[in-house]
Amino acid sequence: APHSTPPTQGDPATQSPAATQTPAQTTTPTQRGAVPLAEARIGVADLAVTRGDGIFESIGVIDGRFIELDRHLRRLEHSAALLDLPRPDSAAFAEAARRGLDAHSAEPELLVKLFYSRGIEGAGIPSGWVEVLTGDDHRAARSTGIRVVTLDRGYRHDIAQTSPWLLQGAKTLSYALNKAALREAARRDADDVIFVSTDDVVLEGPTSNVLVRHGDLFRTPRTDLGILAGTTQAAVFETLMARGFETIEAALSVADLASADAVWLLSSGRLLAPVRELDGQAMPVDREFSESLLTETFGVHP
Ligand code: PLP
Incomplete structure (x- = not known):
């Protein structure tokens, strides 16, 4: 299968997404560890890529501390319900976010993005991943x-x-x-x-x-x-x-x-x-x- 182009925001060398795959019919998502952004891959047939058919959250991290993590996880669940997506595994997302953060160099302010997509077209299995990046200067x-x-x-x-x-x-x-x-x-x-x-x-x-x-x-x-x-x-x-x-x-x-x-x-x-x-x-x-x-x-x- 062809490889997708990885997400390209910011300096790839400083970014560490932690990827998870979330089969719809099981309660335990298969998880992959944190990888540098340049090595992260999303299928070109993923509906997030081809249709924008998915949801996300952007969470601020200040001095290593998530800002309003629970509210973001609740909103991810709410968005998923509105899109008739299976309920996302919030614990898996929180865990992936922490692992992504651990793999990233410590900075005063970071941004953690959670993505949850309808997955590869026809497969019926949602996909999810987390991206950690340096935020803009605000x-x-x-x-x-x-x-x-x-x-x-x-x-x-x-x-x-x-x-x-x-x-x-x-x-x-x-x-x-x-x-x-x-x-x-x-x-x-x-x-x-x-x-x-x-x-x-x-x-x-x-x-x-x-x-x-x-x-x-x-x-x-x-x-x-x-x-x-x-x-x-x-x-x-x-x-x-x-x-x-x-x-x-x-x-x-x-x-x-x-x-x-x-x-x-x-x-x-x-x-x-x-x-x-x-x-x-x-x-x-x-x-x-x-x-x-x-x-x-x-x-x-x-
Ligand atoms: N409204 C829209 C359309 C947004 O995209 C966002 C966040 O990105 C907000 C409001 C603000 O939400 P939050 O404070 O949770 O970031």
Whole structure:
């Protein structure tokens, strides 16, 4: 059989995926050990490759410590259910993630990606693997902030209820349009995107959730709006609640963003990025507050 090209993100020499094969009908997946990225192989007929028919998770690792691992594993299971995939073996994924991390050189911040695919077409056996890579440098985004544009997502806010087959709320491997939206942001001289429904409801970023502050009230778009339930958002809400702030999942408009005291994009890896410009308009950034949230929630200094 022809060999697939291995994943190519970052410097192959510093990456160590741990691969697992997960037969659908057994409870014990066959596991392979960690291998350097350049030696990792995925079948060219794997439906992850040919159709993007699979799911994934990106998990931040700080000083060797997984950020919100359980929430990521639960979300992987949730995505699998939405795609009618067999329930993934979370314990096997967690074990593979640890082995991948052990095989990787220690760095202050790493990213661990879990992949779970429908497998080789026709075989009926899902495949799974883990990739460990050095994350991007997020220091500037976390401290001085990012420039964001709103973009039309092309569907109504109630898509998850009207059209569940569109898989909103699942973290699928079909991220071509998410990446296209980020290129559109770059064309508009911005760093990132906030998607808005055709009926003016704020949704999410291509790889992040939105957090909006008005005084002591912090709001994030409701997860029934066809968006991903964010692990970073959940962790930040816990900190805000512990500090006595009001936290609500809501339906927000673009006007709510424009009038906010602060807006952030929240995501694994970058964690907390204040929005310093929205559609060309300067937004207030409270660096001290933002950095204290980052430190208290994740033990990270920008
Ligand atoms: N929304 C989308 C579409 C995403 O891809 C992501 C993460 O990559 C998020 C939200 C944020 O989720 P998390 O904080 O769990 O990374």
